[in-house]
Amino acid sequence: MGKTASGAKGESETPPLPEVGPTSVGITRRGVVVGAASVVALIAVGGIGKALTGEARLLRPPGGQHARLFDGSCIKCDRCRSVCPTGVIDVAHVEDGLIHARTPKMDFRKGSCNFCDGAFRCAQNCPTQALTFGFDPTIDKLGMAVVDSDECLLYRSGSGMCSKQCITACTYGALSLDEGGRLVVDEDRCNGCGACEHDCPSSSYVSYTGSGRRGINIEAWEGNAS
Numbered sequence: 616m617g618k619t620a621s622g623a624k625g626e627s628e629t630p631p632l633p634e635v636g637p638t639s640v641g642i643t644r645r646g647v648v649v650g651a652a653s654v655v656a657l658i659a660v661g662g663i664g665k666a667l668t669g670e671a672r673l674l675r676p677p678g679g680q681h682a683r684l685f686d687g688s689c690i691k692c693d694r695c696r697s698v699c700p701t702g703v704i705d706v707a708h709v710e711d712g713l714i715h716a717r718t719p720k721m722d723f724r725k726g727s728c729n730f731c732d733g734a735f736r737c738a739q740n741c742p743t744q745a746l747t748f749g750f751d752p753t754i755d756k757l758g759m760a761v762v763d764s765d766e767c768l769l770y771r772s773g774s775g776m777c778s779k780q781c782i783t784a785c786t787y788g789a790l791s792l793d794e795g796g797r798l799v800v801d802e803d804r805c806n807g808c809g810a811c812e813h814d815c816p817s818s819s820y821v822s823y824t825g826s827g828r829r830g831i832n833i834e835a836w837e838g839n840a841s
Contacts, residue, residue: 675719676728678735679747684745691718698740701729721757727814759807762797780815780816781814781830785808787804789811812832
């Protein structure tokens with residue numbers, strides 16, 4: 616990128632856009648077909664409203680928890696995803712709602728959020744402040760960890776079948792076992808970083824049930840609804 620259009624001496628150069636690496640998400644024919652089918656299904660089930668907004672609230676990167684501000688500011692530039700060091704930021708698809716397609720969302724199957732150890736590179740690189748600074752992992756939440764008793768090995772098979780990777784992965788002390796050896800979540804300590812979901816073994820080959828869920832999943836938190 617060169618200098619600004621005026622070319623006046625002493626003016627600062629416009630910072631270049633960060634290069635999008637090989638993990639860029641392209642639009643494929645299959646993706647278009649799947650997305651179109653999903654939109655048709657949403658219209659059939661819930662009408663135009665669901666087709667536009669999707670069926671569930673999306674989990675946004677740090678600083679994007681104020682839904683109205685985010686929706687009104689995000690320009691789908693992909694900078695946040697391209698600089699994410701853990702690869703946890705993905706893009707929403709048509710089936711997530713037409714108005715949300717190509718906006719950033721968290722995918723904890725791909726990684727977890729370490730908040731860049733306080734650097735918040737996603738917010739640093741957001742040109743419109745759709746992702747704002749000020750997220751505090753000890754207070755704020757990306758989402759909330761929710762135990763799925765149908766999938767969690769501690770519920771299905773007993774503690775002998777699970778090495779409790781989720782508890783080890785949680786650096787905020789939000790997970791523990793009750794007196795019956797079942798997994799419980801401390802909602803005050805959980806910030807939705809996704810380390811537990813990412814490390815959960817319940818979708819491995821030997822325990823996969825076909826539900827598409829894991830024993831613990833990060834879900835939208837009601838405190839982020841505004």
